[in-house]
Amino acid sequence: MFDRVNLYRIAPFGAYVFFMLLEDMLLKFGWEANDLRLLYAVKITVVAGLLWAMRSAYSELRWPVGASFRTWTVAIVAGIVVFVAWINLTADWMVMGEPVGFDPREQDEIDWFLVAVRLMGAALIVPVMEELFWRSFLMRWIDHPNFLTVNPAHVGLKAFCITAVLFALAHSLWLAGLFAGIIYNLLYMRSGTLWSPILAHATTNAILGIWIVSTGNWGFW
Template sequence: MVDRTNLYRIAPFAAYVFFMILEDVLLKFGWEANDIRWLYAAKIIVVAGLLWGMRSAYSELRWPGAAGFRTWGIAVIAGIVVFVAWINMTADWMVMGEAVGFDPRNDDEIDWVFVAVRIAGAALVVPVMEELFWRSFLMRWIQHPNFLSVDPAQVGLKALAIAAILFAVAHSLWFAGLFAGIVYSLLYMRSGTLWSPILAHAVTNGILGIWIVVTGNWGFW
């Protein structure tokens, strides 16, 4: 039986993965990518609903009163650095599988509702869900099963490496994912607040979304 403390951090992530699997299954059964675009909105609504419903359990999301401008400034810079790395770490050996991407165009006209939902989900919901799972839960749980008792600064190299590698293989751009996983983990360990990697992750995803729309590189979605 899964401990409730663990479940609260696994459930939103598991819901997100479920929808990703559902999308892959529908594509394999002949559905067109354009026909299932609204599944992303459903995925974000479900994940956001789970996060909101279980918000009282997330002690690591209490606002850190001691964190100052330096903490947030470093997080923003780190988010920008990860974005730059993400769009440049695209050599063949750095890519695993083939991403379907998310094309919000209808007859060459961009559907701005799709774009808004995609960017809002990627920048506001995904960072909270993923940082709760990958950094707060998994990385600390690898260090010790009673993960809430583990101070982020006490996480060892083994736990950091395993969590970062697993984060990497969850992305088609695995090398960029590995880099991002290490950066976000170090932010958490150094700052002591989960809001630092959440902010960095949000900056990365937000800028990436804007860049994709401006350049038309839909495959990065």
């Protein structure tokens, strides 16, 4: 049964996917990647707006009282480990499709506004949006349609594996995505708070973004 409780967690993710498909379609119709660089800002603004408008529905985002320092330390370390895996699991057979990437340069000059938008979106908006969908909703919903009643610690192997595999298939670096999906799943199950995988995911994306800008490996975006 798909009611508003489900929709609140699907809608921001769905909006994000819609803009990805829109970009892909426009590129196939002959648009240049440079002409679409501001589309990311629109995408993140729409997703952030949806998350804000529906914020009262996200009971899983209530701050966990009594969460230990160890919980946050483990999440940050896990995020760093996923980052290391992400930039190394890049052999041909580990890559699916042709990633477009995101190049914020104009005539070899970096547009720092575009970089700032990309970093903020990747580190602050995307982790919340994706963890609400993948971990809080989908992984628990596979276990039981009334997913809010499912204790993360009790999620079954079937739901764990399906979620990790689908998360992998949503990324061109599918093996790195699989590794990340497994790590984020485990963090949610072990900690019991969605803020743990959110923090790990944010750490991964933030460090990845800084690394991309520092090294010029724009294809990773």
